[in-house]
Amino acid sequence: MMPAGENAFTTWGIITLVGGSSVFAAIVTQGVGWLRDWWKAKVNREFATVYLVAALERYANEASNAISDSENYDSSDGEIGRAVVNVPELTAYPDSIEWTALGPKTTKRMLAFQVEIEAIRSSIAFHWEVTGDEDFVIPDVREKTALVGLKALQLAAVLEAEYAGEPIDLGNQDWSVKAALQDGLTRYTDLRIAREAASAKMYEELNAALPSGAELTKAEVGG
Numbered sequence: 001m002m003p004a005g006e007n008a009f010t011t012w013g014i015i016t017l018v019g020g021s022s023v024f025a026a027i028v029t030q031g032v033g034w035l036r037d038w039w040k041a042k043v044n045r046e047f048a049t050v051y052l053v054a055a056l057e058r059y060a061n062e063a064s065n066a067i068s069d070s071e072n073y074d075s076s077d078g079e080i081g082r083a084v085v086n087v088p089e090l091t092a093y094p095d096s097i098e099w100t101a102l103g104p105k106t107t108k109r110m111l112a113f114q115v116e117i118e119a120i121r122s123s124i125a126f127h128w129e130v131t132g133d134e135d136f137v138i139p140d141v142r143e144k145t146a147l148v149g150l151k152a153l154q155l156a157a158v159l160e161a162e163y164a165g166e167p168i169d170l171g172n173q174d175w176s177v178k179a180a181l182q183d184g185l186t187r188y189t190d191l192r193i194a195r196e197a198a199s200a201k202m203y204e205e206l207n208a209a210l211p212s213g214a215e216l217t218k219a220e221v222g223g
Contacts (some may be wrong), residue, residue: 040182052159056153060152062149067181087144117148142190
């Protein structure tokens with residue numbers, strides 16, 4: 001007959017063993033579940049990045065083409081190219097994107113870019129309604145188009161740097177889309193600054209020639 005103490009020890013050992021096995025199994029199950037969720041989130045994030053980078057690069061290309069088409073339209077008296085009266089619309093992001101996988105920071109950045117483009121388009125549309133002067137509005141459209149096109153490339157580069165390895169080399173002048181946008185931004189920014197300076201000078205000269213107490217506004221001068 002087995003001693004009572006030994007029997008108690010054996011019973012407690014069995015209980016401990018079973019309990020320990022259950023805890024271990026629960027930990028393993030939980031770990032496998034966590035690993036599976038982590039892997040799914042990683043895959044969703046990588047695919048979302050691919051979709052967004054493609055959408056942003058496509059938009060940058062559209063912006064570059066819009067500037068080129070607009071300039072060709074003007075220089076050929078409408079024979080080639082097309083009239084461009086506003087910055088391109090940003091096509092809605094793919095519905096398949098898992099925004100939660102990208103996180104709030106990236107999601108906010110991407111949605112803010114949409115809002116920025118909509119605001120610019122509204123501002124230009126208002127400019128057309130108020131002035132209707134294509135000699136002033138069209139250069140502004142081209143400058144803003146180059147600006148948002150470059151920003152699209154920068155956002156794409158940030159996404160690739162965060163999730164897909166090396167970022168796009170925005171300094172690579174062999175990349176024609178990026179180079180064309182940079183060139184357009186430089187030319188039309190310079191043009192705007194020159195016109196603003198000329199308008200300010202005209203404003204000062206006209207006011208200097210007026211009788212004392214009379215003064216023109218910059219809007220009357222065309223500034």
